[in-house]
Amino acid sequence: MAERPFHWEFKPEPVRRELLRIEGGRRLDGSVTISGAKNAALKLMAAATLTGERCRFTNVPEIEDVHVLTEVLRDIGVTVDHPAPNVYEIASGDAEWLFVPLEAAAKMRASFILLGPLLTRFGRVIISNPGGDRIGRRPVNLHVDAMRALGAEIEYRNGYYFAKAPGRLRGGPINFPQITVMGTENAMLAACLADGHTVIEPAAQEPEVDDLIAFLQKMGAQVERTAPNRIEIEGRRRLRGADHSVVPDRIETGTFIIAAAVTRGRVTLKAAPCDHLGAFLSVMGDMGVSISCGNDTVEVDATQAELHCHDIVTQPYPGLATDLQPPTCVLLTQAEGLSHVHESVFEDRLEWLGELRRMGASVEIVDQHHATIEGPAQLHGADVEIGDLRAGASLILAALAADGVTTIRGAHHVHRGYEKIDAKFLELGARIERLAEGT
Numbered sequence: 272m273a274e275r276p277f278h279w280e281f282k283p284e285p286v287r288r289e290l291l292r293i294e295g296g297r298r299l300d301g302s303v304t305i306s307g308a309k310n311a312a313l314k315l316m317a318a319a320t321l322t323g324e325r326c327r328f329t330n331v332p333e334i335e336d337v338h339v340l341t342e343v344l345r346d347i348g349v350t351v352d353h354p355a356p357n358v359y360e361i362a363s364g365d366a367e368w369l370f371v372p373l374e375a376a377a378k379m380r381a382s383f384i385l386l387g388p389l390l391t392r393f394g395r396v397i398i399s400n401p402g403g404d405r406i407g408r409r410p411v412n413l414h415v416d417a418m419r420a421l422g423a424e425i426e427y428r429n430g431y432y433f434a435k436a437p438g439r440l441r442g443g444p445i446n447f448p449q450i451t452v453m454g455t456e457n458a459m460l461a462a463c464l465a466d467g468h469t470v471i472e473p474a475a476q477e478p479e480v481d482d483l484i485a486f487l488q489k490m491g492a493q494v495e496r497t498a499p500n501r502i503e504i505e506g507r508r509r510l511r512g513a514d515h516s517v518v519p520d521r522i523e524t525g526t527f528i529i530a531a532a533v534t535r536g537r538v539t540l541k542a543a544p545c546d547h548l549g550a551f552l553s554v555m556g557d558m559g560v561s562i563s564c565g566n567d568t569v570e571v572d573a574t575q576a577e578l579h580c581h582d583i584v585t586q587p588y589p590g591l592a593t594d595l596q597p598p599t600c601v602l603l604t605q606a607e608g609l610s611h612v613h614e615s616v617f618e619d620r621l622e623w624l625g626e627l628r629r630m631g632a633s634v635e636i637v638d639q640h641h642a643t644i645e646g647p648a649q650l651h652g653a654d655v656e657i658g659d660l661r662a663g664a665s666l667i668l669a670a671l672a673a674d675g676v677t678t679i680r681g682a683h684h685v686h687r688g689y690e691k692i693d694a695k696f697l698e699l700g701a702r703i704e705r706l707a708e709g710t
């Protein structure tokens with residue numbers, strides 16, 4: 272590998288700090304189309320590096336995280352074409368420089384998903400430790416242990432993992448001490464080109480993992496979920512290019528369901544994955560939100576809703592998604608009675624409730640994993656700041672339900688994971704304006 276300095280040419284666009292100004296108190300009404308899932312698209316794009324042949328993805332959300340990954344891939348010599356909105360074509364004939372720099376990891380933790388595919392295909396990679404973020408410590412030890420279980424040699428120096436596969440990786444058992452979504456995906460991607468049979472247990476069951484399995488199968492990989500929490504892979508020497516449409520985003524769907532509910536509106540969501548929202552829809556039903564699922568549409572009618580309090584616990588799929596905990600908390604502020612919230616997946620994901628309190632919510636953060644919310648509370652406009660994606664989307668929901676004008680700083684975080692979120696809310700009748708910070 273050529274010698275190059277660590278901080279070389281990866282120069283993602285500087286972050287353009289943005290704010291959203293929202294005038295609340297309007298019922299949302301109308302229909303909106305759900306985009307492809309962020310947490311599937313990123314892994315599918317990484318999977319495309321397992322072959323030299325061209326892969327084509329449709330229904331890719333046009334979000335900041337996809338744009339960052341595009342830059343990272345191009346920097347390592349992968350061709351990424353973007354022939355039309357929501358369509359990406361990836362050809363990784365060769366990779367010039369198997370290095371994922373700190374700047375990429377700092378902008379997007381999910382860049383660590385490149386560890387497995389680059390290591391198994393090219394035999395080596397140097398990749399930055401993504402470190403923690405606003406929702407917790409977020410270590411990557413389980414990814415690294417999984418690669419070692421497949422025979423990789425990995426050293427950690429100066430914030431970087433130096434990973435090598437002497438010859439081909441070797442299939443084998445991977446037993447995770449706890450469920451990890453990206454850990455499962457990284458292990459699966461690496462095992463697809465390893466020599467022999469791999470069994471991953473317990474494997475994450477998220478629908479985005481199954482979308483990745485479906486794509487890998489199209490590429491010719493022998494990978495299968497053989498039990499709800501077990502994935503088995505028989506490694507192949509080569510994979511081929513394939514086409515795939517990204518599964519719709521269940522978290523965006525849940526976010527819009529709550530937007531309808533907190534504004535007592537009536538909204539139809541098109542291209543929405545009802546089947547992937549079981550635990551969440553059951554909470555909504557218990558709280559008094561009327562939802563009906565069609566083939567690929569979801570209709571929410573909250574015009575007559577009487578909202579009841581509800582205790583919630585986040586869990587790996589098929590449990591209630593941690594990514595839907597923040598939006599659900601906004602709805603709990605509007606429900607009659609005392610609700611208990613138990614965030615069991617991440618340790619700092621309740622911190623943002625402090626901002627919700629500034630808008631008039633009656634919230635008590637008991638500890639890192641527990642909070643209580645008493646409702647109903649009349650939310651009011653305020654100046655708030657967001658630090659992460661899902662909390663950001665949730666403050667938008669709170670602002671839509673509030674009296675008066677809310678100014679949300681740090682709104683660029685939301686564009687990391689939601690395609691045209693302001694335009695979609697405008698279509699539903701919200702008063703929302705996107706401005707550069709400082710205006």
Ligand code: EPU
Pocket residue numbers: 309310313381407408409410411412413414415449450451452453454592593594616617618660661688
């Ligand atoms: N964990 C470890 N060591 C590891 C990996 C994970 O201790 O090596 C711990 C985590 O700290 C956490 C738990 O295991 O406490 C579960 O984390 P997991 O690995 O499942 O999370 P992830 O794969 O890093 C993905 C999504 C998250 C989503 C979680 C849980 C992507 C890119 N991210 O993260 O999405 O919250 O699964 O469902 O797929 C988001 O979209 O906003 C987001 C944070």
